[in-house]
Amino acid sequence: MSNSLRAVRGMNDLLPVDAPLWQYFEATLRDWLKSYGYHELRTPILEHTGLFKRAIGEVTDIVEKEMYTFVDELNGESMTLRPEGTASCVRAAIEHNLLFDGGKRLWYQGPMFRHERPQKGRYRQFHQFGIEALGYAGPDLDIEHLLMSARLWKRLGLSDCIRLEINSLGGAESRALHRQKLIAYFQAHEAFLDEDAKRRLIGNPLRILDTKNPAMQSLVEAAPKLMEELDDVALAHFEAVKAGLDAAGIAYSVNPRLVRGLDYYNYTVFEWVTDRLGAQGTVCAGGRYDGLVQQLGGKPAPACGFAMGVERLLALMAEVGVRAPAAAADVYLVNVGEAAARFALQAGESLRDAGLDVLMHGGGGGFKSQMKKADASGARHAVIIGDDEAAAGEVTVKPLRESGEQVRLPLAAGVRMFLAQKGLLID
RNA sequence: GUGGUGGUAGCUCAAUUGGUAGAGUCCCAGAUUGUGAUUCUGGCUGUUGUGGGUUCGAGUCCCAUCCAUCACCCCA
Numbered sequence: 001m002s003n004s005l006r007a008v009r010g011m012n013d014l015l016p017v018d019a020p021l022w023q024y025f026e027a028t029l030r031d032w033l034k035s036y037g038y039h040e041l042r043t044p045i046l047e048h049t050g051l052f053k054r055a056i057g058e059v060t061d062i063v064e065k066e067m068y069t070f071v072d073e074l075n076g077e078s079m080t081l082r083p084e085g086t087a088s089c090v091r092a093a094i095e096h097n098l099l100f101d102g103g104k105r106l107w108y109q110g111p112m113f114r115h116e117r118p119q120k121g122r123y124r125q126f127h128q129f130g131i132e133a134l135g136y137a138g139p140d141l142d143i144e145h146l147l148m149s150a151r152l153w154k155r156l157g158l159s160d161c162i163r164l165e166i167n168s169l170g171g172a173e174s175r176a177l178h179r180q181k182l183i184a185y186f187q188a189h190e191a192f193l194d195e196d197a198k199r200r201l202i203g204n205p206l207r208i209l210d211t212k213n214p215a216m217q218s219l220v221e222a223a224p225k226l227m228e229e230l231d232d233v234a235l236a237h238f239e240a241v242k243a244g245l246d247a248a249g250i251a252y253s254v255n256p257r258l259v260r261g262l263d264y265y266n267y268t269v270f271e272w273v274t275d276r277l278g279a280q281g282t283v284c285a286g287g288r289y290d291g292l293v294q295q296l297g298g299k300p301a302p303a304c305g306f307a308m309g310v311e312r313l314l315a316l317m318a319e320v321g322v323r324a325p326a327a328a329a330d331v332y333l334v335n336v337g338e339a340a341a342r343f344a345l346q347a348g349e350s351l352r353d354a355g356l357d358v359l360m361h362g363g364g365g366g367f368k369s370q371m372k373k374a375d376a377s378g379a380r381h382a383v384i385i386g387d388d389e390a391a392a393g394e395v396t397v398k399p400l401r402e403s404g405e406q407v408r409l410p411l412a413a414g415v416r417m418f419l420a421q422k423g424l425l426i427d
Numbered sequence: 428g429u430g431g432u433g434g435u436a437g438c439u440c441a442a443u444u445g446g447u448a449g450a451g452u453c454c455c456a457g458a459u460u461g462u463g464a465u466u467c468u469g470g471c472u473g474u475u476g477u478g479g480g481u482u483c484g485a486g487u488c489c490c491a492u493c494c495a496u497c498a499c500c501c502c503a
Contacts, residue, residue, distance in 0.1 A: 127503090288502095307503060
């Protein structure tokens, strides 16, 4: 296959065989969101580059090396394909004054773009679904989000393979204090740092705590703990979140090293992780970002939210054996001959009027091959029309999934028969 | 972005120390006139990821490149 005919690296086609699982997932989401009172917000895929720089943070990996940023040659503006959804949501909320009458519960869904090296569960165009609760302070929304996500895993049959990790980053002051102590601590032990850690020391010392280098474990263990710097308000917030989880019977572990990669988080952060997907085990993550609305130019408003990677979630569902409910047609319409083809169109529409899903045979072929296609389609019944039936205005109905004789009936009677089978016949 | 592994019909795979590619499945047609799973018979399918090189000869060896995958990095 020639290169010019391939999709762009890391960007995938969603093929018809995979679509049912996506649709099942999306339908489940909609139902679930409605039950919590969240409303959809759709924003453009493209934003001014400055939005992401300001929201996510200049020194994060996403902004430094993963964004699809380009200059619009028609007007010289720097544009960026969105790498995540929160920045756009907050921008839209500010721009349209969505918080004028109080807090808003929002959700979004769609493609995101990050120029990373592709791997299973990590693509350059991937899909996130996320929710944002803007304008609510206090721990109750944090808890709502955790309960919500737990319920979703349950609905999707994933509860057994996902676990929750939480942490608190505290407020800006405690983070700054902790950061100073961390830098001082690691500088004092600079001889023990690996290359990665040295690189991060000034830019992002928190990430050193995340190291997987076994040689640095003891050093990291003894490092100053952010938890120890939390002020009373932050501690109370965190305790309330934990109490909410306990009350709901949701298991979790506190992971003091849990740090989110985006700068805007404060207070509660969490991740739902699985060990069934290799290195891409984080399936959903989020937290509180009380400073972001103001930082982007809005009136100060607290906020929290989370996002999940749809590809990862679907991979997990496939791994666990979750299947989308099969959707076969009620009727496969076999028709042979010109007169039959004309009458079949009419019969098909009548059956659809009655609420049936009708798959019309296309492309010609004999009775035998059409019957094979009818069987392969998974349809419950074959409705057979030859020139005989067409001339008489009748249809032959043959059950394909259960035993039973085929019957030949006038079209109207055939339609009534199907209605009766569905329990829809009223007379 | 760094390192490892791999790329052969639509799909799953085979091809002996380098000798011009094969099976299953799928699909199509037939097994007495208009009837589906099973069975039998026949048929179709590939520039062996791409481009170079070594060789009388390369799916097999070498180089480059693309893609996938695993780990790192990072993150959803």
